[in-house]
Amino acid sequence: MNTQTPSMTTAGIDKHGKRHWRTLAGWAVALGVLSWAWQGTGMRPGLLIENADNMLVLAGDFVPPNFGNIAHYIDQMLVTIQIAIWGTLLAVVFAIPCGLLSSENLVPWWIYQPIRRLMDACRAINELVFAMLFVVAVGLGPFAGTMALFIHTTGVLAKLFSEAVEATEAGPMEGIRVTGAGRIEEIVFGLIPQVLPLWISVSLYRFESNIRSATVLGMVGAGGIGVSLWVTMRGFQYAETATIMLVIIVAVTLLDMASQFVRKRFI
Amino acid sequence: MSLTTIAVEHLSKTFGHSPVLQDVGFEIRAGERVALVGPSGSGKSTLLRHLVGLTKANRHSDSRVTVMDRCIQRRGRLARGSRAQRCRTGYIFQQFNLVGRLSVMTNVLIGRLGCMPRWRALIGRFTPEEHEMALRSLKRVGLEELAHQRANTLSGGQMQRVAIARVLMQDADIILADEPIASLDPRSAREVMDTLQRINEEDGRTIVVSLHQVDYARDYCQRAIALKHGQVYFDGPIDQLTDIRLAYLYANAELDKPHESRFPASAPTALRVAG
Numbered sequence: 342m343n344t345q346t347p348s349m350t351t352a353g354i355d356k357h358g359k360r361h362w363r364t365l366a367g368w369a370v371a372l373g374v375l376s377w378a379w380q381g382t383g384m385r386p387g388l389l390i391e392n393a394d395n396m397l398v399l400a401g402d403f404v405p406p407n408f409g410n411i412a413h414y415i416d417q418m419l420v421t422i423q424i425a426i427w428g429t430l431l432a433v434v435f436a437i438p439c440g441l442l443s444s445e446n447l448v449p450w451w452i453y454q455p456i457r458r459l460m461d462a463c464r465a466i467n468e469l470v471f472a473m474l475f476v477v478a479v480g481l482g483p484f485a486g487t488m489a490l491f492i493h494t495t496g497v498l499a500k501l502f503s504e505a506v507e508a509t510e511a512g513p514m515e516g517i518r519v520t521g522a523g524r525i526e527e528i529v530f531g532l533i534p535q536v537l538p539l540w541i542s543v544s545l546y547r548f549e550s551n552i553r554s555a556t557v558l559g560m561v562g563a564g565g566i567g568v569s570l571w572v573t574m575r576g577f578q579y580a581e582t583a584t585i586m587l588v589i590i591v592a593v594t595l596l597d598m599a600s601q602f603v604r605k606r607f608i
Numbered sequence: 609m610s611l612t613t614i615a616v617e618h619l620s621k622t623f624g625h626s627p628v629l630q631d632v633g634f635e636i637r638a639g640e641r642v643a644l645v646g647p648s649g650s651g652k653s654t655l656l657r658h659l660v661g662l663t664k665a666n667r668h669s670d671s672r673v674t675v676m677d678r679c680i681q682r683r684g685r686l687a688r689g690s691r692a693q694r695c696r697t698g699y700i701f702q703q704f705n706l707v708g709r710l711s712v713m714t715n716v717l718i719g720r721l722g723c724m725p726r727w728r729a730l731i732g733r734f735t736p737e738e739h740e741m742a743l744r745s746l747k748r749v750g751l752e753e754l755a756h757q758r759a760n761t762l763s764g765g766q767m768q769r770v771a772i773a774r775v776l777m778q779d780a781d782i783i784l785a786d787e788p789i790a791s792l793d794p795r796s797a798r799e800v801m802d803t804l805q806r807i808n809e810e811d812g813r814t815i816v817v818s819l820h821q822v823d824y825a826r827d828y829c830q831r832a833i834a835l836k837h838g839q840v841y842f843d844g845p846i847d848q849l850t851d852i853r854l855a856y857l858y859a860n861a862e863l864d865k866p867h868e869s870r871f872p873a874s875a876p877t878a879l880r881v882a883g
Binding site for chain 2: 526529
């Protein structure tokens, strides 16, 4: 079936043959890329079996988890959540104007192109890199982590927000324009109601993923539970590490459920 | 009442390489009920959009659109303040163009945005008087009991009547309706046209409505302007838009040009019947 349809629609065995050749070439390129990447990553699945004994010993060190310091770790996890809350909130606040200003259907190209490139830059650099920079700028601690999350998340959300804006219908906005309302009223009443459910949904998703990101920010000194994670792992205190991981898993799961609940409420 | 409300002169519009409107000109007096008829693609919507400045005419043409003695656009350039001028002209769309996720009430209140102080408009603070006015508008279109529903829960006919209520909020002297009943069932279509007629008769607001169902035009309008291939093909009392003229209006093929020979016209490019 599949091979017959193109020959019938494109009419001509030549064209059919060419298409076939191109498909093969496509597969060859795909396989080439995969094997090239395999070499680069030094994939040796055999090691997993050869070193199975080592891994069992390592895994054994994790159990039973040592719950002695759990109160401290919970405190640290709360700081991590606080970093994620403010990092995300600031990002949402700044991503709204940046997202609107990088939407093709709202502003001319000489506005949306520069804003989009700026947002690309915010997005391209990982949170950890920003965290290291902010540790230098504002010192060790959660504030550096919050700023790092804020900058990176602004870049991500501005793109997602503007994609939602570009997918809206022009009709409701025109309906408001003809009443004599101004451009901003047009956006507030005609556009925002259309994009709000999607904006809330992606913001909540970024909040969830920022909690996960915030757990490692401490590794570079930017606050949160990452500090303890780093210290216990470097000190081979795997029983402590296990406790920290459990705290993280429980917290992330609970917050995912909470954000799911909020999402259902709003959409 | 012989005041000219809408004057269109030498209006031409080309999209890409295809001319949509060619040297269109007419005048509409205050309080008239005018049907804009013609086959699809004849330029009815484009013409109406020019009257509120949603579309700009060709740059090089000598066009001019005047609504209530104020220039809307001239030579393809929007006049200064044409946005503010829009609140004197209500506009109804085929696809209603309500904001689906807002309540019916808010959609009606939106009609007031153009006439409010800017700061109140931006934060959406409507006064109790405005709320009352919105309820009165909804009552006139017979939908006051739906005020607090979301607009996207309504039927097509109800949505169109909400759009009319929004126009009433604007206190517009002119109502332009672009195919208001094209996506409605016959009963809803009657309700919408009845509402428009009532508003025209009770308040004396001028109504220009584009229709592709000529039966509705005959039932509800006094005057017809027929467009064919972007030119005015007929302009006169609706009862003179006879079946044979309609047949030529909707026929395509070689009958492109207005048929001056068959129907002698006073104007060279159009059938103009003294009304």
